[in-house]
Structure formats: structure tokens, C-alpha cells
Amino acid sequence: MKIGYARVSTADQNCNYQVDKLREAGCEKVLVEKESGKSKYRPELTRLLDIIRNGDTVVVYKLDRLGRSLKDLIALLDSFKEAEVQFISLSESIDTTTSTGKLIFNVIGAIAEFERDIIVERTKAGLEAARARGRKGGRKQKLSDKQVKLAKSMLQDPSVLKSDVAKHFGISRPTLNRYLDSAPDLEQNSLF
Structure with a gap:
């Protein structure tokens, strides 16, 4: 089953264009969210994650409608992959049902993993430099x-x-x- 997810940031905004494009793409069900992308509370996204099943396809009009950040987006796409759910973003032409879409998805995942590794390396280097200068980690002592x-x-x-x-x-x-x-x-x- 193709399930569409449309989101606008406020209740005042209209998402008819997104819904129309998702229906044109063959979505049998479209969930409409009226919450900011920065909000952790997105009930329709939670509902989407509850109803998707192996073999389903999640469709969005644009990637930024789904994720709050690149990290959030990667986590959602990884959860789709684990659940064997396909993903399509109409505007960016990402379609994990095709070999090109899978390649793009894997490149995005590799970039995210690379970014996480770089952060870990920087953190370790910073801690080693601080130790070399005689600083200890942890909370400052309240009493001498x-x-x-x-x-x-x-x-x-x-x-x-x-x-x-x-x-x-x-x-x-x-x-x-x-x-x-x-x-x-x-x-x-x-x-x-």
C-alpha cells in the first residue's frame, strides 16, 4: 500500500497541493500533519509509523516535509529500511523501489554515518588535548x-x-x- 504523508507548519496553512500530488502518485491513504517540523509531537507521523507494514511505500512531496533535520530524516529512513518499507520523495526524485533511489538513499546514509564518525573523532581529540594540558573531565569539584x-x-x-x-x-x-x-x-x- 502507498501511504502519503503531508505536513504544513501551522493550522492556518493549506496542504491541498501536497495532498493532490500524493494522490496523483497513487497514495491510497494520505495523513495530513499540521505541526511545525521542529516539533517532536507529530501525531500523524507517529500514526504513520504505527500503520506501515512490510512491503508498504511511504510517499512525501518533499523530504523536508518528513524530517526535522538531516539526522531525524536519516533515522526515519533507516526505520523504513528495517521495516522493509519503501520510500518516495516526489520533488527530489528519490525512490527506493528503484536502483538509483537505493543508491541515493545509501549515499545519504553514508554521509550521515561519516558525519557521526567525524563528531566522535573531534570529541576524542578535544578530550585528549584537554588531558594533555592537565584538565580532567567531569563536573568541577564543589569543595576543595x-x-x-x-x-x-x-x-x-x-x-x-x-x-x-x-x-x-x-x-x-x-x-x-x-x-x-x-x-x-x-x-x-x-x-x-
Whole structure:
């Protein structure tokens, strides 16, 4: 079955032209979405993904009607491929039922994979450069070793509450407890 998907960004816009082109292309069913492409909430796209079956063909008027971004589009096209669903974009002449369309689809997929690999390489290189300069990854420490020792000495006084010490350092009580637990060299005499 050929299933068409048409989308306009707002409820005010008209998608009759898209619907007409999808019907001309032989779509038996056309789902019409009136949501921004940037919106994650697209109920008709969700419905499309629920109703497609092995051997179906999804048809759109233009690629940008389907995906929010290249990454989103690639993910959708990959899900179609896994479900053995064909894909046609009328404006860009992409048709995975043909060998040329499959080639274009695979080129798009290869470019997306290349882009992901480049991002991973850049991230690794950035982390290595930071380590070479003596920087560690992760969240910045909220308390220095000196501050932890000061907190422990403050808690030597039984009248001092942990919540007051935490407030003094601008951290939560659970955070203070984590620091105290990780540096057990001083005794904690506070009952609170």
C-alpha cells in the first residue's frame, strides 16, 4: 500500500497541493500533519509509523516535509529500511523501489554515518588535548580538599548542624555527605 504523508507548519496553512500530488502518485491513504517540523509531537507521523507494514511505500512531496533535520530524516529512513518499507520523495526524485533511489538513499546514509564518525573523532581529540594540558573531565569539584577538612572540623562541634555547614559552603546536605564520606581521615562527631 502507498501511504502519503503531508505536513504544513501551522493550522492556518493549506496542504491541498501536497495532498493532490500524493494522490496523483497513487497514495491510497494520505495523513495530513499540521505541526511545525521542529516539533517532536507529530501525531500523524507517529500514526504513520504505527500503520506501515512490510512491503508498504511511504510517499512525501518533499523530504523536508518528513524530517526535522538531516539526522531525524536519516533515522526515519533507516526505520523504513528495517521495516522493509519503501520510500518516495516526489520533488527530489528519490525512490527506493528503484536502483538509483537505493543508491541515493545509501549515499545519504553514508554521509550521515561519516558525519557521526567525524563528531566522535573531534570529541576524542578535544578530550585528549584537554588531558594533555592537565584538565580532567567531569563536573568541577564543589569543595576543595581544604574546604572538606574545614567542614569536618566545623562538625567536631556537636552544636553545629550538617545543614548549616552545607549552607555555609553553598551546597546541599547530600553533597556535603558525599564529600565527608569520600574523605574519612577525620572523625565526624556531629550527631546531626
